[in-house]
């Protein structure tokens with residue numbers, strides 16, 4: 001009985017260590033993207049601005065859901081773009097049309113996510129800002 005509990009506890013500890021390690025790796029990836037990619041810094045600054053304006057405009061829970069989804073979608077797309085760039089640079093240091101396709105498609109994904117974020121900001125924030133200045 002004692003050994004069974006101890007074995008189970010050790011398994012929990014080991015899986016917790018694995019979880020903490022994966023979390024650390026994921027955080028390192030985000031920080032690497034933030035450190036090396038100018039666009040990620042711009043996205044982060046834009047996200048901070050949107051959150052500040054959102055707090056000021058007293059958004060509803062549904063509006064916050066849309067805004068945060070759009071923000072995290074852009075940040076995640078930028079991390080994936082950085083991963084693709086790093087992998088392509090590693091595998092294909094010389095110019096190749098497939099390397100170009102991979103990088104261009106990854107950049108396209110970021111552009112689409114950013115356009116979506118702009119639309120969401122426009123539909124949610126813009127009418128509120130207009131109303132605020134009409135008062």
Ligand SMILES: Nc1ncnc2c1ncn2[C@@H]1O[C@H](COP(=O)(O)OP(=O)(O)OP(=O)(O)O)[C@@H](O)[C@H]1O
Nearest residue numbers: 037039085092093094095096097099100103104107
């Ligand atoms: N190995 C390659 N072969 C062919 N074309 C490439 C290659 N590497 C980059 N390119 C082309 O140059 C463009 C810019 O590539 P680069 O590696 O500078 O990425 P970037 O988009 O400038 O990244 P960043 O977000 O860091 O500015 C790519 O989108 C692609 O069209």
